[in-house]
Amino acid sequence: MMSSAISLEQLREQVHKAEAELTSARAEFEEVRSRLRFAAMVDTEAQAEIERAEGRVRELEKQLEALREQLGEAEATRRRREQEWRAREERTRRRQVQEAEQALPDLARRYQEARNNYLQVLHRWAEEAARGLPPVAQALQDLYATYKALQEAAKLLGEHTDNWARPFTKPIEELWNRVLEEFPTVEVLPEELAGLLSTGAGLASHAWRVRKLRWPDHPIVSQRFLERVEELGRRKGE
Structure with a gap:
C-alpha cells in the first residue's frame, strides 16, 4: 500500500x-x-x-x-x-433548501414586522432625537438582519434577482403580498413614508459602510447620523 x-x-x-x-x-x-x-x-x-x-x-x-x-x-x-x-x-444543500422553503414564510413575516417596527421607531424618534440613538440603531439592525435572512433564503431557492427595484421573483412577490395582507404596513402619512425610508437608507449606508453598527461611539457614523437627524428635525419643524 x-x-x-x-x-x-x-x-x-x-x-x-x-x-x-x-x-x-x-x-x-x-x-x-x-x-x-x-x-x-x-x-x-x-x-x-x-x-x-x-x-x-x-x-x-x-x-x-x-x-x-x-x-x-x-x-x-x-x-x-x-x-x-x-x-x-x-x-447539505438539499437540507438547506428544505429548511429555507420551510422558513421562508416566517422570514417574510419577521421582515415585515421588523419593517413596521423600524418605521414606527424612526417616526417617533425623529421627533425626539435629543433623547438618544439606541432605539433607531436597534430597529435598523433588526430590519437589516431580517431582510438579509429573507434575501439569503430566496437566493438559496433561486428566487432572487439582480434587479435592485425588484429583487425577488414572482413566487416570492406572491408570498410577500400574502404577508402584507396578514401584517399590513404601519400607517404613515404618504408624504412622510418616502422621507422616513430615504433618511433611514441614508443612515444605514453610512453604518454598513464601516461594516458594523456602533452607536453612537463610532465617529463617522455618529457624526453623519446626527447631521441627518438634525436635518430631519428641522424639516419637520418647518
Whole structure:
C-alpha cells in the first residue's frame, strides 16, 4: 500500500521516472544483445552481460508495475473521497433548501414586522432625537438582519434577482403580498413614508459602510447620523 506521506503528485513523478528508466534499460539491453549476440555463443562473460541487462529490465518492469498499482489505488481513493465530499455537499444543500422553503414564510413575516417596527421607531424618534440613538440603531439592525435572512433564503431557492427595484421573483412577490395582507404596513402619512425610508437608507449606508453598527461611539457614523437627524428635525419643524 502507498504510504500516506507520499502525495499523489509525488507518486506520479515516481511513475514517470520509472518509465524513463525502463525505456533506457530496454534500449541498453537491446544494444548489448545486438552487440554480443554472436560472442555469447562462445563467451560466458558476454552471456552474463546480456543476462544482467535483461535482469535490469525485468527489475524495472516490476518496480513500474508496483508504482502504477499504487498510483491507481491513490487515484481511486481520491475519486472516492471526492464523490463522498460531493455527496455530503449535496445532502447539505438539499437540507438547506428544505429548511429555507420551510422558513421562508416566517422570514417574510419577521421582515415585515421588523419593517413596521423600524418605521414606527424612526417616526417617533425623529421627533425626539435629543433623547438618544439606541432605539433607531436597534430597529435598523433588526430590519437589516431580517431582510438579509429573507434575501439569503430566496437566493438559496433561486428566487432572487439582480434587479435592485425588484429583487425577488414572482413566487416570492406572491408570498410577500400574502404577508402584507396578514401584517399590513404601519400607517404613515404618504408624504412622510418616502422621507422616513430615504433618511433611514441614508443612515444605514453610512453604518454598513464601516461594516458594523456602533452607536453612537463610532465617529463617522455618529457624526453623519446626527447631521441627518438634525436635518430631519428641522424639516419637520418647518
